[in-house]
Amino acid sequence: MTPKGSAWKFGDNISTDLIAPGRYFHLRSNLPEMAKHVMEDADPSFASKVNKGDFIVGGSNFGLGSSREHAPTIIKLAGVSAVLAKSFARIFYRNSINVGLPVLICDTDKIQTGDELEIDLVKGIILDRIRNLKLTFAPLPKVMINILNDGGLVAHIQKHGDFKLS
């Protein structure tokens, strides 16, 4: 898998309240509608600007806050191919893998909005074509690679009947 797309840069501490605001709580059983509001309180125009395949690039502690799996789900539904950040909050990280959204830990300081990125998920390399950057990202634990490769947790359990740790 080598997704390509533009970077959308955000700062530190992007909470799940910014990603999936509580005022759209009533849309939790209507995720395509909720996805129209993705990242709304961090950038109100994000949902209308993002293109399929693009990347969200955060700073540290991306996804802090609630356990709402709806947050990574609507990022994925909006067409985002991966989220890159210096660090992730624990529950968001696990939820992202569970919904099949790659989340990559790397040094995002030099990446800016509009940069063209290309990511090799197998080799673990991020290329920034605009800035001639080559970044590496930390590998996932095996169980998470298995879940991600199977397309998310539900597909993983459907396939193996259980968690496959190794």
Add this chain to the structure above:
Amino acid sequence: MGKSLSEIIISQHCQRDVKAGEIVLTPVDVCLLQDGTAPLAIRQLEKLGLKKLANPSRTVFFLDHAAPSPRRELSNDHKFIRDFVAQTGAQFSDIGGGISHQVINEYYVNPGDILIGADSHTCTGGALCAFSTGMGSSDVAVAMGLGKTWLRVPESFKIVVRGEFPLGVYAKDLILHFIGKIGADGATYKALEFCGETVENMTMSQRLTLSNMAVEAGAKVGLIAADKTTQKFLKEMGRGNKYREIKPEKDAVYERSIEIDVSRLEPQISFPHTVDNTRPLSQAQGVKIQQVFLGTCTNARLEDLKIFYEIVKGKKKNSSTRVIVTPASRKVYLDAMKSGYIQAFMEFGAEVLPSGCGPCVGVHGGVGADEDNILSTMNRNFRGRMGNPESNIYLASPAVCAATAIKGEIADPREFLTVKKGSSAKSSKKSSKQKKKK
């Protein structure tokens, strides 16, 4: 090498010695779901084709986030959950029953349990020495279907708390101070273990406040050893037989050890828009507050309502400040009625809402206006948290909230408190009598 509390509990479940850093499959004792996360979890379970719950007597559904429902869509979500509960024999707490993290600890969680909840503040159960952590809907769906989950055994931070709380300073001030010090991601993926004489002397209500906010430092759990206070709480809740002492082994390995002396701690305020943006009260006084909110899984137990009551009884709220109260559970609400707190709050000018999460999650019952400043006993002050990204949320203890509701600006509760006893400040002899009666 000895085991931390996390290693002890997970080892017992895995029936072998596990160490920090290992990835394990473990049985799950209790599953928690609420109306914001349950519909997705039920749909995931249906996709998995799992018709039966692994443990229906300890799978608990709560309608607390939108309770009672303010919208048609949410009423239909509630119906969907009710139908699922009826089909599967799961446990159920309907609207008004209370906030999941309060009710689950009142009735379901025991020391040494592993509790997985589709809500980040599931970590509250750490106060009962349960390995209690938040996950997403899919993880909880699998846990309720298969009765197990995977975990990375966390490294632990030991938080040693010493000293007696000064007048007007509480567990909430301690945890805000701690998060301000360590940062909102200072303990990401780690287990916190709160210990030391101050924690040993805390009531269960205060311990629940501490554990509740472990996730605000990024932690997976916030554990406290099971001791006589745990035993007393379980007895009061009618399940004293579920008590067992659990304490970390003497030579347990901690990644970090942090010491905090509370004897000179001031009341603490978290400024917008992150919990770790904490300042002592002396640097916050004078901020005009349009709304005060006493509620949530952090600080809406009887003891919290009592602290608020002691300060506001017989007074009138400031005319430019709205005051909203949500007791943490039906039990707390009833106890507060019997104690006269609810009447006093209404005479003070507060609005008392049903038990639930509404205002704290921006769903209903207390959305601020643009540029409003809200002072709250909540655990989070993220932008937009209470339903409007243009309002500002400050966090504090029930005592600071009470003083502020009187003054209309962030105010010092110590002005209203005179008698000091132990870690809990009292303002009259009557309150000491009430304590004895219990």
